[in-house]
Amino acid sequence: MLEAIHQVSTTQPGGYRDVAPSDVSRLGFPGRIIDVREPHEFTGELGHLPKAELVPLGTIDQAAKTWDRSQPLLMVCRSGGRSGRAAQQLASMGFRTVYNMAGGMLAYGAAGLPTER
Numbered sequence: 552m553l554e555a556i557h558q559v560s561t562t563q564p565g566g567y568r569d570v571a572p573s574d575v576s577r578l579g580f581p582g583r584i585i586d587v588r589e590p591h592e593f594t595g596e597l598g599h600l601p602k603a604e605l606v607p608l609g610t611i612d613q614a615a616k617t618w619d620r621s622q623p624l625l626m627v628c629r630s631g632g633r634s635g636r637a638a639q640q641l642a643s644m645g646f647r648t649v650y651n652m653a654g655g656m657l658a659y660g661a662a663g664l665p666t667e668r
């Protein structure tokens with residue numbers, strides 16, 4: 552499954568890869584899904600991806616200290632900006648398989664894909 556995600560993703564200068572929301576929904580993601588928005592956004596009108604874990608961007612450094620650096624990570628936010636910064640930060644910390652959901656929850660919701668609240 553990770554190979555399929557890898558094939559449809561694009562390499563970014565910060566050492567991570569962007570993947571489209573439709574590909575995340577269609578292929579699934581075989582690792583941790585980390586939502587870097589604030590709590591009110593996670594439970595708000597855009598909802599969040601099934602199985603997503605809330606880790607606000609401001610806490611990512613501390614939280615990631617205990618994470619397995621070989622486990623695939625998918626970073627998610629509202630529009631893809633914060634999650635892109637988080638993905639770049641994690642790649643610089645030595646995480647080897649980091650993805651950013653391009654367009655964030657705005658693009659995911661616009662595509663009519665399933666969310667949780």
